[in-house]
Amino acid sequence: MLKIINLHASVDEKPILKGISLAIRPGEIHAIMGPNGSGKSTLSYVLAGRPGYEVTEGSMTLDGEDLLELEPHERSARGLFLGFQYPVEIPGVSNVQFLRTAVNAQRRARGEAELSAGEFLRVAREQAGALGFDMDMMKRGVNVGFSGGEKKRNEMVQMGIIDPRLAVLDETDSGLDIDALRVVGEGINRIMRKPDKAVLLITHYQRLLDLVRPDFVHVLAGGRIVRSGGADLALELEREGYGEMAA
Amino acid sequence: MTTLVLPSNREEGWRWSDLSQLPKLAQRQPTGVAPDDFQWIGTEREGPRLVFVDGQLDAARSQVGPLAIGPVDVTASDHPLGALAGRSGWKLKLGRDHAPHGLVQIVHVSTGAADHLAAEVELDVDAQASIVETYVGDGWANRLTGMRLFKGARLMLSRRLIGSSGFVSLTDRAEIGEGASLIVATLAAGGADTRLDGRCEIRGEGAYAEAAAALLARGRQRHDANLAIRHDVARGMSRQVWRSVADDLSACSVAARVEVARHAQKTDGEQSLKGLLLARSATINAKPELEIFADDVKCAHGATVGELDRHALFYLQSRGIDPEEARALLTRVFVADALDRIGEEAVRTAFYADVENWFGQSQAWVVPSEVEGRVR
Numbered sequence: 341m342l343k344i345i346n347l348h349a350s351v352d353e354k355p356i357l358k359g360i361s362l363a364i365r366p367g368e369i370h371a372i373m374g375p376n377g378s379g380k381s382t383l384s385y386v387l388a389g390r391p392g393y394e395v396t397e398g399s400m401t402l403d404g405e406d407l408l409e410l411e412p413h414e415r416s417a418r419g420l421f422l423g424f425q426y427p428v429e430i431p432g433v434s435n436v437q438f439l440r441t442a443v444n445a446q447r448r449a450r451g452e453a454e455l456s457a458g459e460f461l462r463v464a465r466e467q468a469g470a471l472g473f474d475m476d477m478m479k480r481g482v483n484v485g486f487s488g489g490e491k492k493r494n495e496m497v498q499m500g501i502i503d504p505r506l507a508v509l510d511e512t513d514s515g516l517d518i519d520a521l522r523v524v525g526e527g528i529n530r531i532m533r534k535p536d537k538a539v540l541l542i543t544h545y546q547r548l549l550d551l552v553r554p555d556f557v558h559v560l561a562g563g564r565i566v567r568s569g570g571a572d573l574a575l576e577l578e579r580e581g582y583g584e585m586a587a
Numbered sequence: 588m589t590t591l592v593l594p595s596n597r598e599e600g601w602r603w604s605d606l607s608q609l610p611k612l613a614q615r616q617p618t619g620v621a622p623d624d625f626q627w628i629g630t631e632r633e634g635p636r637l638v639f640v641d642g643q644l645d646a647a648r649s650q651v652g653p654l655a656i657g658p659v660d661v662t663a664s665d666h667p668l669g670a671l672a673g674r675s676g677w678k679l680k681l682g683r684d685h686a687p688h689g690l691v692q693i694v695h696v697s698t699g700a701a702d703h704l705a706a707e708v709e710l711d712v713d714a715q716a717s718i719v720e721t722y723v724g725d726g727w728a729n730r731l732t733g734m735r736l737f738k739g740a741r742l743m744l745s746r747r748l749i750g751s752s753g754f755v756s757l758t759d760r761a762e763i764g765e766g767a768s769l770i771v772a773t774l775a776a777g778g779a780d781t782r783l784d785g786r787c788e789i790r791g792e793g794a795y796a797e798a799a800a801a802l803l804a805r806g807r808q809r810h811d812a813n814l815a816i817r818h819d820v821a822r823g824m825s826r827q828v829w830r831s832v833a834d835d836l837s838a839c840s841v842a843a844r845v846e847v848a849r850h851a852q853k854t855d856g857e858q859s860l861k862g863l864l865l866a867r868s869a870t871i872n873a874k875p876e877l878e879i880f881a882d883d884v885k886c887a888h889g890a891t892v893g894e895l896d897r898h899a900l901f902y903l904q905s906r907g908i909d910p911e912e913a914r915a916l917l918t919r920v921f922v923a924d925a926l927d928r929i930g931e932e933a934v935r936t937a938f939y940a941d942v943e944n945w946f947g948q949s950q951a952w953v954v955p956s957e958v959e960g961r962v963r
Binding site: 388389390391411412413416417421422424427428429430431432433438439441442443445446449482498502 | 904
């Protein structure tokens, strides 16, 4: 599904990613762990096409299509979803308005019929309910006045409504209390653990991986993947830290 | 034929104006061809409707109702454009406790040349009215409007300037009596340049005056506004909400002033002037002014100019919304502060549709070689 080969990327001409190669097949969940400043968030932004993050070498394809040729909204329409580490507040635009615009823009791009207001609200209610997200909050401005945990929960509601094929979740567990972490973990499993979908889960900690068990764990350090393994690798990191891997 | 005498940019009140196309428009002959669609706003109760083509009433397509056509009692001899408007036009005079049956709609069609018209709105005690004026066409529509509101009267005047090109100049003179309320909401979302002038005097205690405007400009368009609200008596309240959006090489300029006389204690006045640059080649001028002689007042003003939030733009795009739609969505939110002041939903919806249309036309205006600083 996602194939990254020798990816190099810079921000403000400073090299951050220095040769990442990674292949994710449908049905797989990959976790990326690593110390601060190792390039985890940069990788997520590069995948989503954030302006200012320049790919200087290498390639990345989604279902064989060159992501570098696609604008951020086109990548989204192809099924790529980025869960933000710091979701943005947009005063004046309600969650409902935002998401209906987004869902229908994607459907138009894929040549599908747009959802009516009624159809959209039914999906929104279903997803918000499953994540314990009050529908009143869906009527409020996007992330405006939300706590850190509510913002992350909102990201998951959005993911549920948009129903992507590949989710790149950047530290979705940060800012969550234990109960919220469980809800979010269950949400990821419910929405994304399917044979035709895949997840790239960026996290610092083992605790989310207890809930969303990864098939593969990669350690990112200094802009490169320095080690890959199975779910046990995360337990080892939890025990021993990044130590020499990050050196 | 009268000679057109226009103010120069050396005069402070006209420093940002560009009236250079007016002499040419004044010499042209109108085509007289009006469109088939007058952009009427559908409401539950259809009220009086007037159509003016090049300043002349099109009686066949008007329903005059309680309005009158003829001499009006309004002058602006001190104003170079307002003085041109003459002393005849349309008039809405309502007696005590009266209201028109439904929304009053007036469409001004300007077919390529200059046309001048005056208007007078006088609402007696506790009378109320809601008026929508729509400006279309490609000539120069020059208007002078006098408004007198007696005790407890309420007037909502909503204006949309959606002509394809040309110039619209509106000069207002308003007097508001005790406990009366005047709200003027303006949307400039066409291709015409504009000059909006107003002087509003609060003459009765507890009166309320509000000016809300959304000015959208692109290409080489110019919107230029100059409004003064004067508090002459105590306990008056005024609000000014100006939202300017400038793209390409356009410019929006707003000078908004609040004057508080020495005896106008307990005045509550607020001005909010915000500008949004859609391209770094565009210009926004904001000049809020407070002149306060009373010592027990609450007056605030704020002026900001900025660009669309890049983080918000990327967030929207990451969810599948294309860049133009993302810009439109955020800009719509930006002007909502002004347009949400319109009380009637049908009118508000029509104005928002005009904003959407403005974005729909954006490609035609883009000057790629000149616009390198466009926010992406």
